[in-house]
Amino acid sequence: MATYLTQPEHSQTAHKPGSDVVRFGVIGYGYWGPNVVRNLNQLEKADVLAVCDQSAGARQRIQKAYPQVDVTSNPAELMSSSEIDAIAVVTPVWTHYELAKAALEHGKHIFVEKPFTSNAAQAEELIDLAARKNLKIMVDHTFLFTGAVKKIKQLLDEEAIGKLYYYDSTRVNLGLFQHDVNVIWDLAPHDLSIMDYLIQEGPEAIVATGQTHLNGFEDVAFITVYFPDKIIAHLNVNWLSPVKVRTTLIGGEKKMLVWNDLEADEKIKIYDKGVSVTNREGVYNLLVNYRTGDMWAPKIQQVEALTGELTYFVDCIRKDETPTNDGKAGLRVVKMLEAASESLRQRGALVYL
Numbered sequence: 001m002a003t004y005l006t007q008p009e010h011s012q013t014a015h016k017p018g019s020d021v022v023r024f025g026v027i028g029y030g031y032w033g034p035n036v037v038r039n040l041n042q043l044e045k046a047d048v049l050a051v052c053d054q055s056a057g058a059r060q061r062i063q064k065a066y067p068q069v070d071v072t073s074n075p076a077e078l079m080s081s082s083e084i085d086a087i088a089v090v091t092p093v094w095t096h097y098e099l100a101k102a103a104l105e106h107g108k109h110i111f112v113e114k115p116f117t118s119n120a121a122q123a124e125e126l127i128d129l130a131a132r133k134n135l136k137i138m139v140d141h142t143f144l145f146t147g148a149v150k151k152i153k154q155l156l157d158e159e160a161i162g163k164l165y166y167y168d169s170t171r172v173n174l175g176l177f178q179h180d181v182n183v184i185w186d187l188a189p190h191d192l193s194i195m196d197y198l199i200q201e202g203p204e205a206i207v208a209t210g211q212t213h214l215n216g217f218e219d220v221a222f223i224t225v226y227f228p229d230k231i232i233a234h235l236n237v238n239w240l241s242p243v244k245v246r247t248t249l250i251g252g253e254k255k256m257l258v259w260n261d262l263e264a265d266e267k268i269k270i271y272d273k274g275v276s277v278t279n280r281e282g283v284y285n286l287l288v289n290y291r292t293g294d295m296w297a298p299k300i301q302q303v304e305a306l307t308g309e310l311t312y313f314v315d316c317i318r319k320d321e322t323p324t325n326d327g328k329a330g331l332r333v334v335k336m337l338e339a340a341s342e343s344l345r346q347r348g349a350l351v352y353l
């Protein structure tokens, strides 16, 4: 058993609300970890004291980039440090639960990568543990902090889009193959967390189909999510696409929008297009009006999402507030992923949530 899993012998100090700077330890410095460290390091109210990675190459990269930061291969050193208030877990999904649990047991707030855990039971346990110890959990649902998603949320809240009909996302590229999860657990958390944020009513049921071609994990998958009130979502996630596509269509009663996340400037285009039924007397007499008005691209805040997200996490710790993307939000996404996995196993059976 790894040493960081053992119970702490003495209770370490968690950051007290109101104190000035939150001191971080970061575990995992592979692809995404450097972004977390760079952003934390730039924040006025955060300090990165130590970074841990099992890989010697990763440790060399940290030391070169941040000579002042302690570097270790052993997560236990971060867990047991009384200097560290919060731990960011930026390692592969299957390691999240054990590292996050050990951090909470040692009195640290946690920032955990998406998806929160490998199953719902693990997420529930971490949520209970954090509540008992009065510690914060933030799950890295990065897209909620992008200018585009903030704008879409604002448009929905202001009822500019009207009643929501559908969310249809294509999130495809060549690689990066993950070694512990399939393409659904890797790419779908982005859309599932965005939908969880935008659509008030929780999902009712999920259908997922997919196929494995290379390493035993599904690399192409299609997911349908049924929400109450006739809202439907479809996600196309694929690691075997020749081109990178990040396009989402959102259709509502009043307006329709296209969000192309790869566009530099006009990421969102809103179309004043719609259909209205003027006569419902039988299928043959159905009369529809098509409305085609203007298109415009609203101004979108251009900031790095992770900067805003980590600033918010630090504020939540300092002010003793619960983040929107807390452990419960992480759990809701994990439940959708579990339902999708179950449906996938049954080749597209409808799985209720």
Ligand SMILES: NC(=O)c1ccc[n+]([C@@H]2O[C@H](COP(=O)([O-])OP(=O)(O)OC[C@H]3O[C@@H](n4cnc5c(N)ncnc54)[C@H](O)[C@@H]3O)[C@@H](O)[C@H]2O)c1
Pocket: 027, 028, 029, 030, 031, 032, 033, 052, 053, 054, 055, 058, 073, 075, 090, 091, 092, 093, 095, 113, 114, 115, 140, 141, 142, 186
């Ligand atoms: N929010 C986002 O947009 C986003 C983007 C990419 C990845 N991620 C998430 O970040 C996490 C990491 O993904 P990645 O692509 O950086 O993976 P990666 O494999 O590139 O890096 C993981 C690093 O963790 C280290 N590691 C693994 N287990 C460890 C342990 N027990 N102790 C210390 N170090 C350990 C590895 O040596 C490696 O350097 C995943 O959960 C992934 O879903 C999120």
